[in-house]
Amino acid sequence: MWAEISRSSFWSGQLSGVRRVFQVGCTFIREFLQRFFRRTIVMSRTKKYKCRGGHSSCAVNTSERYQCRLCRYNKCVTMGMTAENVQWNRDPFPENRKRKEKGSEDEEDTERIPMKRPAISPPHFLLTKPKRIVDLTILSGKIQKILNDKKYYDNPKLKKMNNLERLDFALREWRAKQKKEEEMEMISNLTIHEMFKMCEDQMLIIAAWLAHCPYFQKLESSERYRMFKVVWNVWRRFERVEMSVQMFGRKTPGRVMKFAINEKFYVTPKLSIDISKITDWPLSATFLGGMFRDSVRKLFEQTGVQLAYLEPSSMEMAYMLSQLSWQLAGQALQGKVMEISELQQEELADNLHHHYLQIKRRSNYAGRLVKLMSIVNIVKRLQIERRITVELAHVFDFFNFELSDPDMFKE
Structure with missing residues (x-):
């Protein structure tokens, strides 16, 4: 029953959100055309x-x-x-x-x-630099090694844990490295290389988190990697937003002014992102930098109050992250991934039911579960809007580089 509650309201309101993003995208397209x-x-x-x-x-x-x-x-x-x-x-x-x-x-x-062609100087608004290939082979190898490493699944500490408890264990291991607010440093300027490095570090963490899941181990090696590429970026943003609300947003949850971009640094809405290395378009700073800030801002605005009010436990956060990941992966990859996704979500619901009844001694939790899943559905809707915006950027050659594995940052 709770698995149905988890998926029931996803499409509610999705069309209007897509329409808003499409209208913004059309303005962007018109300027380039x-x-x-x-x-x-x-x-x-x-x-x-x-x-x-x-x-x-x-x-x-x-x-x-x-x-x-x-x-x-x-x-x-x-x-x-x-x-x-x-x-x-x-x-x-x-x-x-x-x-x-x-x-x-x-x-x-x-x-x-x-x-x-004769060697001539073209007009300033024509793209002239050939696209560069960014080789992700080494990073891809590191990620796949973690995804296929049995030590995460066979960890002796996990033998007596159920599915959800394993994921909670992995999440708490990562969050134990989080510095306190007074120990963190603020970043006001960020280069694209620094941003990619932070993403790379978090990719390895997310790969290890996925590898703790028994149902994830039932996938073929290629399917594990495909699922990772579908979920890592949205997992990262949602987890960091919840952590930021937890650390900085108790008094003003809908207007959080600090974002814990990783365990050591935080940024503010005034963050300047230099992406000149990956685009030739003059609007680069307003588009991609704005897209990064807007995606985080929308998450804060649309989930911050609920997260601050509910104060989800580590177990509940692991549940939301897992539901988010498996629903997105099932919809994107279909086939065996969809089948295992259904099984995973059902077992997670049973695990959470056991947690509420046996650990929390709380039998009346249906309303809380609905609120948790409403947050998950908001994150999924915002992910679809972001995906459309990124797709528009690719359609009109906003970026001057290509990835050796294009699906890694496909959103």
Whole structure:
């Protein structure tokens, strides 16, 4: 019964949240498309574009982005862009680039052979740097070694523990390293390398937490790694938000001004994130840095009061993290992962029932369970909104790098 309560309200209100994010994303898309549209009109390219698919219906997405300029131009038109509104006296194009365009019968064939292009200086708003590959092989190896290490499952301390107690044990081990507020240091500026390093450290912690779960051990090695990639980032954000509310937000839970980004440092809303190394777009600081702050801010605003009021125990937090992880993984991966997810959630509900009755001596806990799961559903909804925003960034080439394992940061 409690497994049903856990999943019942997830889709409630989800559509409105997705719609809000989509509207914001459209504003972001329009600004980037305007650059392409203006370049097309000023350089009279519309008649040169030909649909590569032959049906004028090519997808503009992460796998096909920018491959068909005609369909990309048509997308601009459908978004309301017109030639009459183009500013002609702004950012003039180099004359040698114009002459090249006039002498080319097929612009797309020319762009497919970059070595034959003359060495020219392009306009400032064109992306010019080739994408770099970020090799995650070493990190991936460390994570998979932990996920497949039997020592976490076979730990003698865990032999008499049930499923939920094991996860609580692993969570408390991690949180035992958390410094007290007066011992933590504030970070006001953060580079992308520092941010990635913090993520890497927390990935290893989350991998160890997952490895403690008996049902996780029933998955094939490849499925464990796939599940990890689905859940690690949302697990990390939710756990840190709850810890921040616990440490800093008892008096003003909905307006927490400090975020415990890891066990040693905290940040404030004034945090400056330098991401110039991973993007060429001038709006980088406002987009990705803002996305990071907004995702944390929304978690605080929409879950902070409830978390502060409920004051979840370590056992309840382990329950919420596990429900969150297995529900997301089951929905994303389907198949065997979905089957095991159902079994895991049912056993977790039984374990929590035992905890309330036998340990807490509390029989009337249904209302509290509903509130705990309402928080989980909020986190899931916000994760979907964030995923859409990140996807839009990839569609329009916001990032100037690619990962050797693209799913690692797929959200």
